[in-house]
Amino acid sequence: MIPITSLATMGLTALLLFIAIFGRYIFFSLAFGWLFARSVRDQSTRRLIQDRLRKPGQQWREIGWSVLTSIIFTAIGLGVMVAYQTGHTKIYTDFHAYGLLWYPMSIGLVLFIQETYYYWLHRWMHRPGVYRWVHKIHHDSLTTSPWTAFSFHPLESTLQAILLPVLIIVLPIHSTAICLILIIMTLSGAINHLNTEIYPHAFDRHWLGRWLIGATHHSLHHSQFRYNYGLYFTFWDKWMKTESADFHRLFTQKSKKGA
Structure with a gap:
């Protein structure tokens, strides 16, 4: 991490950080678009949702x-780096500082908190007085692709991004765990907006797959608006009965070989 000691180093750090963030978005969008374009063209294995x-x-x-x-x-992110270098976060670099078991537990806890925060934020953004000012930009993409994953109104981007900085102030998290969480966020965003179902047939009924959001699940949110508010996992939608009744039928149709 570059020590931020002057405006020049701050500017350089900001530029490198932007390249990393935007470059990650470009990389995943291009990679997923290329990897799954063949399944869209080939009618015998077509899994295109919309x-x-x-x-x-x-x-x-x-x-x-x-x-x-x-x-x-x-x-x-730049604010987080400054906070870390001035000792205002609980980011740590020694794997043994909190025990090896805490490393995966901290990732799981952050993902759970993110899921909870985003589910209720997402439902709030769909309120009539809020939607047009905050969330409509994202829903202008009725048919999604990996390029949709970062397409947000600036206010929505801010609301999504502020949670992790708050968490690292109060929750010990290893620096590499933060990197993994950021990769999971980008990877999940690309998969969920792919508009091509990549999970295997009947995965929606599998003990693991039934809790994971994929392209079919999130595509229904973009087409129906009132269902499937989750980010990574389906458990809040299941608990609050906001999972679309069309999900399992559509998943079976789109994940079946030869569909």
Whole structure:
């Protein structure tokens, strides 16, 4: 980590951080788009969820909003780095400082808190007086792709990003665990917006798969609006009965070989 001791080093750090954040978004979007484009073209194994065409210029609009999102994430990340270097966080680098068991537990705890925070934030963003000002930008993408994953109004980007900095102030988290969490966030965003179901047939009934959100689950949120508010996991949707009744039927249809 670059010691931030002057405006010059702060500017360099911000630039490198932006390249890392926006570059990660570009990498995952290109990689997933390339890897699964074949299944979209090949009608014998087609798993495309929404058949409607994406709007003209949609990808460039999404990239434009994603640039703003990456700038906001960069500013917050820079704040976290300054807070760490001034001793105002509980980020640690010694694996043995809190015991090896705490490492996976801390990741699981952060993901659970993120899931809970985002589920209720997401439902709030769908309130009529809030939706058009905060969340509509993201839902302008009715047919999604990995490029949709960072396409947010700046206020929504900020609301999504502030939780992790708050957590590292109060919760001991290893520096590499933070990196893993950020990768999980980006990977999940790309998978969920892929518009192509990549999970195997009947995975929605599997002991693990029934709790994981994928492209079919989240695509229904973009098409139905009133269901499937989760981020990584389905448990809040199940507990609050906001999981779409169409999910299992559509998953079976789209994940079946030859669909």
